[in-house]
Amino acid sequence: xxxxxxxxxxxxxxxxxxxxxxxxxxxxxxxxxxxxxxxxxxxxxxxxxxxxxxxxxxxxxxxxxxxxxxxxxxxxxxxxxxxxxxxxxxxxxxxxxxxxxxxxxxxxxxxxxxxxxxxxxxxxxxxxxxxxxxxxxxxxxxxxxxxxxxxxxxxxxxxxxxxxxxxxxxxxxxxxxxxxxxxxxxxxxxxxxxxxxxxxxxxxxxxxxxxxxxxxxxxxxxxxxxxxxxxxxxxxxxxxxxxxxxxxxxxxxxxxxxxxxxxxxxxxxxxxxxxxxxxxxxxxxxxxxxxxxxxxxxxxxxxxxxxxxxxxxxxxxxxxxxxxxxxxxxxxxxxxxxxxxxxxxxxxxxxxxxxxxxxxxxxxxxxxxxxxxxxxxxxxxxxxxx
Numbered sequence: 001x002x003x004x005x006x007x008x009x010x011x012x013x014x015x016x017x018x019x020x021x022x023x024x025x026x027x028x029x030x031x032x033x034x035x036x037x038x039x040x041x042x043x044x045x046x047x048x049x050x051x052x053x054x055x056x057x058x059x060x061x062x063x064x065x066x067x068x069x070x071x072x073x074x075x076x077x078x079x080x081x082x083x084x085x086x087x088x089x090x091x092x093x094x095x096x097x098x099x100x101x102x103x104x105x106x107x108x109x110x111x112x113x114x115x116x117x118x119x120x121x122x123x124x125x126x127x128x129x130x131x132x133x134x135x136x137x138x139x140x141x142x143x144x145x146x147x148x149x150x151x152x153x154x155x156x157x158x159x160x161x162x163x164x165x166x167x168x169x170x171x172x173x174x175x176x177x178x179x180x181x182x183x184x185x186x187x188x189x190x191x192x193x194x195x196x197x198x199x200x201x202x203x204x205x206x207x208x209x210x211x212x213x214x215x216x217x218x219x220x221x222x223x224x225x226x227x228x229x230x231x232x233x234x235x236x237x238x239x240x241x242x243x244x245x246x247x248x249x250x251x252x253x254x255x256x257x258x259x260x261x262x263x264x265x266x267x268x269x270x271x272x273x274x275x276x277x278x279x280x281x282x283x284x285x286x287x288x289x290x291x292x293x294x295x296x297x298x299x300x301x302x303x304x305x306x307x308x309x310x311x312x313x314x315x316x317x318x319x320x321x322x323x324x325x326x327x328x329x330x331x332x333x334x335x336x337x338x339x340x341x342x343x344x345x346x347x348x349x350x351x352x353x354x355x356x357x358x359x360x361x362x363x364x365x366x367x368x369x370x371x372x373x374x375x376x377x378x379x380x381x382x383x384x385x386x
Contacts, residue, residue, distance in 0.1 A: 003190070004061050010194040014054050017198060018047045021205045028209055029216045035092050042086035043208055049079045050201050054194070060187060066118045072188075073114050073131050074107060080135040081106075084142040086208070087160070091149045103138075110134055124186050125178040132175050139168055156214030163207020167200050229279055230286035233300040238308065241298060242359050245312055250355040257319030259309040260349040260366040261289075261326070264378040266305040269344070277337045281344060284335045292329050293322075308363070316352035316383055323348040323381040331379070347373035351384040 022044055031037050053075035059068035081103045085095050113134070117127045146161050174196040182189045225237035233241070249256035263269075263285055270278040282305065289299050289307065298310040309326075311319050327348060334341040349370025353362045369384040376382070 004058075007058055007061070007190050010190055011051075011054050011058065014194060014198055014201075015051050018051050018201060021201065022047045024205075024209070028212050031212070031216070033092060035089055035094055038095075039086045039088075039090040039208075040212075042082050042089060043205075046079055046082040046086065047201065047205075049075050049082060050197060053079065054197060057188065057190070057193065065187065066115065069118050069127070070111055070114050073127075074111060076131060077107060077110050077135055077138075078103070080138040080142075083164075083204070084138040084145075087142045087164075088145055090160075090208075090211070091145060093145065106134070106137065122186065123183065124188060125175060125183055128175045128178050128188065132171050135171065136168075139164075143168075154214070154218060156211040156218070159214065160207050160211035163203050163211075166207075167204050170196055170200050170203070227301040230282055230301055232286050232290070232307065233298060235300070235302050237298075238300045238302060241300075242310065242363075245298075245310055246353060246355070246359045246362075249312070249353060253355075254313055255315040255318075256353040257311040257314040257316060258351050258353060258362055258366045259311065259319060259323050259326075260363070260370045261307050261309065261323070261346050262370060262374070263305040264345045264347055264374075269342075273337050273342075280337065281335055281342075284333060285330065285344065285346070288329050288333050289326055292326055297322075308366075314352075316350065319350045319352065320381060320383050323350050327379065327381055345379035347378050348381040349373055349384065350381060 025040050025044055025047075028040060030040070053072055056071040056075055057068055059065075059071065085099065088095060088099075113130065114127070117130055121127050121130070143161075143164055146157070146164060149157065174192060177192060178189070182192065225233055225240075227234040245256055248254070263281065266278065266281070269281055282301075285305075286299065286301070286307070289309070293299060293309070296312055300308045300310070302308050309322075311322060314322065327346060330344060330346050334343060347370060349366045349368065349372070351362055351366040351369060353359070354365075365384040369382045373380040373382040
């Protein structure tokens with residue numbers, strides 16, 4: 001009787017925690033992608049199945065030990081599959097009928113396995129080890145999916161991956177503790193079972209929640225510093241990155257060059273073909289520039305048809321060669337506007353950053369060179385002369 005009351009207190013505590021976490025999921029940011037948004041749905045089911053898994057263990061007090069073991073362990077297996085579904089959709093992998101069928105077939109096989117284990121395996125920890133081997137299947141698939149999507153520079157991915165490894169470790173420690181300290185007990189110790197489930201659900205929830213939050217914060221930051229039309233960085237990004245690159249070049253005494261470029265006669269394009277055509281020209285211009293730059297070079301749209309390019313480790317000679325290459329690539333680009341191919345050109349002002357002057361002064365020098373390129377006929381590259 002006393003053990004039953006203790007188990008009910010464990011059940012109540014675990015239920016309260018799961019219900020609170022369930023309610024908290026409604027306050028998590030919801031991704032715009034509908035498939036990704038389903039990950040929260042699977043996680044809510046996981047929380048409910050966690051409550052059900054502990055409730056099923058209480059069947060042993062109704063003199064149904066085999067039924068209790070089968071139902072409890074089945075819920076544990078389903079929790080691991082729901083975790084897999086939540087992570088898959090978190091990374092925009094659609095859950096298909098094939099996934100559900102695999103889960104169903106494994107569950108049927110698992111029920112038979114647990115039934116036989118209850119009859120032929122007297123040691124409870126051996127049955128727990130058997131359960132661990134089965135839940136490792138969906139866990140391995142989940143970790144594999146995370147590993148495929150893993151991006152070291154994203155904090156959310158690291159947190160999620162770490163929480164998965166930690167929860168898997170909890171199951172392993174659970175079996176080890178069972179074997180070392182409770183090997184004489186035929187049934188799962190309620191205190192150990194409660195501790196394992198509570199630790200599992202708390203660690204997993206905070207890993208999952210922080211992953212979503214960090215992901216959306218990163219997406220928001222990207223939107224803030226990215227020009228929506230062209231995909232290039234915008235003026236918000238310029239203030240931050242230019243100062244950092246300037247400071248780095250000054251500290252290491254390495255060359256840094258700036259190219260200021262402007263599409264020639266852009267107003268005429270807008271007037272002749274419309275603003276939608278002008279937008280198409282801007283997108284095409286940006287694409288040509290981006291595809292011709294190195295990975296470390298940065299293209300920033302600072303307004304209208306004007307762009308700035310930051311070239312680390314480039315002196316003035318290399319920067320001029322880069323600008324000339326870009327100018328020729330733009331001249332060779334044909335842009336389809338309403339079934340008519342048009343060609344555009346651009347003018348370039350180039351300067352090697354003088355670290356004795358401010359970054360704004362250097363950009364102004366590039367602007368002076370750009371003005372000279374425009375004034376002297378356009379479609380030119382002019383280097384600033386001090």
